[in-house]
Amino acid sequence: MVTSRRGFLSGVSTAAILSASDVAFGQKKYDDGASDTEIKIGHCCPYSGPASAYGVIGKCHQAFWKAVNDAGGINGRKVNFITLDDGYSPPKTVEVVRQLVEQEKVLLLYQTLGTPTNTAIHKYVNQKKVPHLYISTGASKWGDPKHFPWTMGFQPDYHTEGAIYAKHMLSRIKDPKIGILMQNDDYGKDYVDGFKEGLGKDKAKLIAKHVTYEVTDPTVDSQVIQLKDSGANVFFNVSTPKFAAQAIRKAADIGWKPTQYLNNVSASVASVIKPAGYEASQGILTAAYLKDPTDKQWDSSPDMKAWHAWMDKNMPGANQADGNYVFAYCVSALMLETLKRCGDTLTRENVMKQAAGFKNLELPLLLPGITINTSSTDFYPIQAVQLARFKAESWELFGEVMHAEST
């Protein structure tokens, strides 16, 4: 896998070109994990075990940093990306993260994946004062610079997204009766909590039926039938792709036609809408912040083209319909930009300072109008989403980009 400089430039550094470097040049300063020739980055995610489907994110990061190195690295330094398997098990995460910090002595941790796994290391990394950046979870608790000044999330949190759906629904639907399908874990809980908060206290009774499923369940058919029987006219679908497709299909099959809100996690056209059927999916609402690689409207956008070319070159054989690759690529582009801005001052403090200093930074594959904004008190890089409605064979964005203030 040889990447030419030009191929790389067109692909990766859209973000880099946009930025004006504001680093004070002078003497070089390093913390653990950085030197004249190398920057060590630590990462862990489940390559094995029950959540190993997320392993593709880690593989995409590996390909990304390899491509960066092949193109000359960052300010002359190669990135040594050390990624370990934690199997989505919190005790294992503690072990591998300690290995990364204490044995490998990485400069920073980034994109560690999962809510319970990151919770297990939250205190530790903040005690050790190791940057814990752009972590791969949508829980709302990661943007707390006051108590945890070394931890920062990335994506819009589930809580906020849930609240946005609730507010939209209250403003559009008269006399709503809500049916909720929820995956019974931290991710599902977070969405539903946000949704309930968006409804407001006195409106909680609008929820006619709240059913759950486990990731190990074969189908959600019976749950959807229960929701229909409750007489709900709004369907809030908090499920991962396989189950989301089943639920949409089943609702259509049994003639249930509620207003459907589909969580962003399952907004992929290829893995959810297409299996569920275009017919059954018309009018579904979702909130998006990334471009869907299977959505035809982005086929001609330069960043999507560049991404496809990058994938062809660096991850041949990977399924380009998988939104996880888009996500991983976009986050890595942000990390790359952060390290570039650090210049020769590769200290942990400076990494955090740069990470907390983005103003309207554009990244490849973010929806038009959505940018990265952080400050010393705002540790939520992306807080904007845009609602979209499924029409014909793609998502049609409507309304304004919403800048949600997280709670």
Place this chain on the structure above:
Amino acid sequence: MPPFPKKWLIVLLVLGFGIPLLNPLMPDVVSSYRLFLVSTMIIAAIAVLGLNLLTGFNGQISLGHGAFYAVGAYAAAILMDQYDVPYYATLPIAAVICFVVGYLFGQPALKLEGHYLALATFALALSVPQILKYKWLEGITGGVQGIVLSKPEPPFGLPLSEDQWLYYYCFIVMVILFWISHNILNSRSGRAMMAIRDYPIAADTMGINLRLYKTVTFGISAAITGIAGALSASAIAFVAPDSFNIFLSIKFLIGLVVGGIGSLAGCVVGGIFYVLVDNSAQALSTFIKNDLGLQFDLSAYTVFGILLIALMYMMPMGIVGGVYAAMRSLRRGSKGPAPSERPAVAASKPAASRQGH
């Protein structure tokens, strides 16, 4: 199996106590991370000890000891979180709770033998994470979010780091539990347990109360594994349902089979083995891929599986059993272990076949 030579035991104990003190002198060799890793090995060894009492010495197969481990961990976490119980006081309470749970589970398990018991315990292990998430229990278990705890701090102002103290804490608990287990096994009750394993009908005829011994053994086994769980709650300072998935129970069983069924020393070897392999399987699989040029990914579990199959062929009685056999054949100058020295073969077979997946 022959008892562990006493002088070696003393040497090991002295080393176990002495080496961590070198941490400030040689921070690179005896690093905090390695101390932590050894602590997790000790915890694993205790959990395997619990399982070994049941499977290795009493002949009841359990695929669900992760459940008792989880109960112990949650008992300790809830006590620390909600009732401000100091961490060391959670151990006996967790042990009692797990004993009761194990004893009660042992009652219906009496009717189940061999594979059927394995399946029943398997179901228990599968259900525990779900029960922890159950909404009525959410108030105390923290539901899917789990419970965040603090790490144990060294008592009496001892000049130890957190990791050193954690190590000693685990080490002392391990020594005590192994001493207790050793005494149980060498008592009348222990011989009764093993008699039940070998010939239940004969044991019954000789007047051993099968019902009592089987359920109490189940209870003790659960209590010891529960203590390991409580220790892990302190060591990791966090519990969540995701920490106790079915692979945990499988790993205990792997530790047991690899270390040596029906051997106390085997528990320690098994605990070390599974932490070590779990830890280096990924490195090994990248090594195979990058340096040996194999074109496909071997997952950590595949490496685990291959190692297990190889071990089962070379040392069917586990590492400790294999070492003893080797020592014996060296001494006698003859080959192969005597057939009479193979306890619990029946128990090891289904256990071993489960690992192939």
